[in-house]
Amino acid sequence: MDKKTIFSGVQPSGILTIGNYLGAIKNWGAFQEECNCIFCVVDQHAITVRQVPADLRRRTYETLAIYIACGIDPEKSTLFVQSHVSGHAELAWALNCFTMYGELSRMTQFKDKSKKNADNINAGLFTYPVLMASDILLYQTDLVPVGQDQMQHIELARDIANRFNTVFSPTFTVPEGFIPKTGARVMSLSEPTKKMSKSDENVNGFVSLLDDKDTIIRKFKRAVTDSDTVVCRGDEKYGINNLMNIYSCFTGKTDEEIVREFEGKGYGDFKLAVGEAVADGLAPIQAEFNKLMADKSYLEAIMKNGADTANRMAQKTLSKVYRKLGFVGRL
Numbered sequence: 001m002d003k004k005t006i007f008s009g010v011q012p013s014g015i016l017t018i019g020n021y022l023g024a025i026k027n028w029g030a031f032q033e034e035c036n037c038i039f040c041v042v043d044q045h046a047i048t049v050r051q052v053p054a055d056l057r058r059r060t061y062e063t064l065a066i067y068i069a070c071g072i073d074p075e076k077s078t079l080f081v082q083s084h085v086s087g088h089a090e091l092a093w094a095l096n097c098f099t100m101y102g103e104l105s106r107m108t109q110f111k112d113k114s115k116k117n118a119d120n121i122n123a124g125l126f127t128y129p130v131l132m133a134s135d136i137l138l139y140q141t142d143l144v145p146v147g148q149d150q151m152q153h154i155e156l157a158r159d160i161a162n163r164f165n166t167v168f169s170p171t172f173t174v175p176e177g178f179i180p181k182t183g184a185r186v187m188s189l190s191e192p193t194k195k196m197s198k199s200d201e202n203v204n205g206f207v208s209l210l211d212d213k214d215t216i217i218r219k220f221k222r223a224v225t226d227s228d229t230v231v232c233r234g235d236e237k238y239g240i241n242n243l244m245n246i247y248s249c250f251t252g253k254t255d256e257e258i259v260r261e262f263e264g265k266g267y268g269d270f271k272l273a274v275g276e277a278v279a280d281g282l283a284p285i286q287a288e289f290n291k292l293m294a295d296k297s298y299l300e301a302i303m304k305n306g307a308d309t310a311n312r313m314a315q316k317t318l319s320k321v322y323r324k325l326g327f328v329g330r331l
C-alpha cells in the first residue's frame with residue numbers, strides 16, 4: 001500500500017507558543033515512521049500582516065529549529081521553507097480561479113484578522129486560504145494535522161479539490177484534517193475565552209516555547225480563572241478548563257487524576273503545578289533549540305535539501321494541473 005502523505009506548517013510570524021506545540025507540532029512526529037511527512041515554514045503566509053523583514057528572516061530559522069527540537073527528524077521528514085518552492089504561489093493563482101468570493105468572505109480567520117488589522121485589509125489576507133489549499137494539494141496530501149482553528153481552511157481546501165476534480169478529472173487527493181483530542185484549542189491565559197495566539201499584544205496571554213522557567217511560572221500564576229476554588233471542569237470555568245487541558249497534555253494525566261491530585265488544594269497550587277509541568281516539558285526542547293540555532297549552516301543544509309525534495313513533488317502536481325487547464329507546456 002502507498003504511504004500516506006502528511007503536510008502541515010506554521011507561520012514564522014512570532015515565537016511559537018504552547019498552542020502551536022500542543023495543537024500541531026507535538027502531534028507531527030508520530031506520523032514520521034509510517035508516512036511521507038512534509039513540514040513547511042510558511043513564510044509567504046506571514047506577509048499578509050506587516051512583518052519587520054529582519055525579524056521574519058530570523059524567525060524562519062527559529063521555526064525550523066523548533067520543528068527539529070520538537071522531534072521532527074530531517075532524515076525522516078521533508079522540512080523546507082515555503083518561498084523556496086515557487087509551486088505554492090503558482091498553484092495558488094490557478095486555484096484562485098476555482099474559489100468563490102463568497103467562500104472566502106465566510107472565513108472566520110479573515111473576519112478576525114480584518115478587525116485586528118483594519119488599516120491593512122489586503123487581498124493577500126483575503127485569498128490566504130487559497131494559498132493554504134495550494135500548500136496542501138500540491139503534495140497530494142492525505143492528512144493535515146492542525147489545531148481546531150484551521151479546520152475551516154481545510155474544509156475549503158477539500159471543496160476546492162473536489163471542484164477541480166469534477167470540472168476536469170481526478171487531479172488532487174482530497175485531504176482530511178487531523179486534530180488532537182486534547183490541545184486542539186489552547187486558550188489565552190489572560191482572556192481564556194480567546195485562542196492563545198503568538199501575535200497577541202499581551203505577552204501574558206501566551207506562553208512561548210522559548211520562555212524561561214521563571215517567566216512561565218509567573219504567567220501561569222497570573223492566569224485568569226474564576227471565583228470558584230475547586231480544581232475541576234465546569235461550563236463557565238474557561239480558565240480552569242484551559243489549565244486542565246494544558247496540564248493533561250504535559251503530564252498525560254486524566255481529568256479524574258488531576259481532580260484527585262488537587263483535592264483540598266486551591267487554584268494557586270494548581271497554577272504552580274501547571275507552570276512547573278510546562279517548564280519541565282519545554283526544557284529539553286529549549287536546550288536542543290539553542291544547539292541548533294548555533295549551527296546555522298546545518299539548518300541551511302536542511303532547508304536546501306528539503307526544498308529540492310519538495311520542489312520535485314510539487315512540480316509533478318503543477319504540471320498535471322497546467323496540462324488540464326490547457327496551458328501549453330514550456331518548450
Ligand code: TYM
Nearest residue numbers: 008009010011019020023024132146147150184185186196
Ligand atoms: P498558525 O501559524 O496560526 O498556527 C500553526 C499551527 O498551530 C495551531 N494553533 C493552535 N492549536 C491549538 N491552540 C492554539 N491556541 C493554537 N494556535 C495555533 C494551528 O491550528 C496550526 O495548526 N494557516 C496556518 C498555517 C498553514 C498551514 C498550511 C497549516 C499554512 N499552510 C497548510 C497546515 C497546512 C496558520 O496560520 O497556522
